[in-house]
Amino acid sequence: MSAHIPRKRFGQNFLQDRGVITDIVSAIDPKSDDPLVEIGPGLAALSQPLMDRVKVLHAVELDRDIVKHLTRRFPAERLRVHNCDALAFDFRGLRDEIAPGKQIRVVGNLPYNISTPLLFHLASQSDAISDMHFMLQKEVVDRMVAEPGNTDYGKLSVMLQFRFYMEKLLDVPPHAFDPPPKVDSAVVRLIPLPQPLADIPVEALEKVVTQAFTQRRKTLRNNLKGWFDDTTLESLGINPGARAENLSVMDYIKLAQRLI
Numbered sequence: 001m002s003a004h005i006p007r008k009r010f011g012q013n014f015l016q017d018r019g020v021i022t023d024i025v026s027a028i029d030p031k032s033d034d035p036l037v038e039i040g041p042g043l044a045a046l047s048q049p050l051m052d053r054v055k056v057l058h059a060v061e062l063d064r065d066i067v068k069h070l071t072r073r074f075p076a077e078r079l080r081v082h083n084c085d086a087l088a089f090d091f092r093g094l095r096d097e098i099a100p101g102k103q104i105r106v107v108g109n110l111p112y113n114i115s116t117p118l119l120f121h122l123a124s125q126s127d128a129i130s131d132m133h134f135m136l137q138k139e140v141v142d143r144m145v146a147e148p149g150n151t152d153y154g155k156l157s158v159m160l161q162f163r164f165y166m167e168k169l170l171d172v173p174p175h176a177f178d179p180p181p182k183v184d185s186a187v188v189r190l191i192p193l194p195q196p197l198a199d200i201p202v203e204a205l206e207k208v209v210t211q212a213f214t215q216r217r218k219t220l221r222n223n224l225k226g227w228f229d230d231t232t233l234e235s236l237g238i239n240p241g242a243r244a245e246n247l248s249v250m251d252y253i254k255l256a257q258r259l260i
Contacts, residue, residue: 015045015109015135017176024187025049027169028107028133035099039086039108039118039134041070046109051078058094060086087114087121095128103130112137112181116156119144123163126192133169133189141168141186153245154216158209161249162197164190198253205256212244212252219243224255232258 015021024046030036030053041047041059043066051057051074060082061067067083082089095104106129110118115136122132136144139152145166146152160166169187174180196202214223220233221240230240236254238247 013109013112013177013179013181014042015176016178017172020170020172020176021045021049023170024107024133024135025053027187027189028105030054030105035095035102035104037091037094037104037106039106040111041081042066042109044070044073046107047074047079050107056080056098058082058098060084060089062086086118090125091122092125092128103128105130106132107134109135112140112183115140119156119160123160126163129192131189131191133187135172135185135187137181138171138184138186141188144168144188148246148248151245155206155209155213158249158252159202159206160190162202162205162253164192166190197249198257200253200256200260204260205252208255208259209244209252212247212255216244220247228255228258 028050030050032053032055034054035058036050036054036056037058037060038047038050039060041061047057047059047070056078058080059070061070062083062085064083067081070079070081082094091104091106095102098104106122115134122129140156142152143154143156144160145168146154146157167189169189172185172187174182174184176185208224208227211227212220212223219241220228220238220243221230223244224233233240236251236258238251238254
């Protein structure tokens with residue numbers, strides 16, 4: 001393949017640091033029979049060492065030029081490429097096809113321009129997934145794993161912690177990529193909880209969390225005005241004078257349950 005010019009519209013920054021790649025593969029620790037799916041394989045910097053560890057690697061790639069390169073470089077029985085937008089990909093359907101009765105493992109250097117909607121897309125199919133390891137913008141990872149009271153704690157924190165155990169694994173500097181992004185990156189592990197923290201519609205939780213964080217500097221009394229009065233908040237053990245970032249995930253669950 002002639003030199004591939006990274007496409008900004010696809011958010012392409014290709015990982016090239018061998019030390020970082022080794023650390024990521026070690027963190028994933030794939031076994032031979034693992035049903036492993038890589039999102040955005042790019043030029044196979046991560047795909048190649050993963051294929052050294054598993055019998056078959058599935059890859060979801062939107063860029064047709066990269067798809068052509070990958071299908072020419074690797075035999076179909078080792079790398080099966082799905083030319084599709086990951087935001088529209090049926091991960092549950094793939095699980096049913098390649099690992100019925102099991103769960104798939106998902107990895108990838110996610111395009112930073114679609115990382116948040118992609119995380120929510122995967123969350124909606126988390127019953128089909130055993131774990132996920134992703135390279136993301138460091139700022140996003142910090143928000144994902146943030147605890148209440150931290151300025152990074154927000155809607156993304158609550159909505160993902162409702163469904164996943166998450167752990168930040170390592171920071172990755174811009175020079176580990178070609179071209180170098182303008183931001184630092186990080187690798188995060190996500191493991192779906194056996195079941196959500198509560199049996200509530202995720203839409204109800206998202207609704208109340210979105211409203212609570214409408215204006216971060218304002219109190220819940222102001223942001224939830226017309227939704228809950230002080231008496232109701234206090235009955236739930238929530239201080240009306242607190243800010244959204246001070247509430248735990250369980251606090252938001254209690255609010256969502258009252259909203260239903």
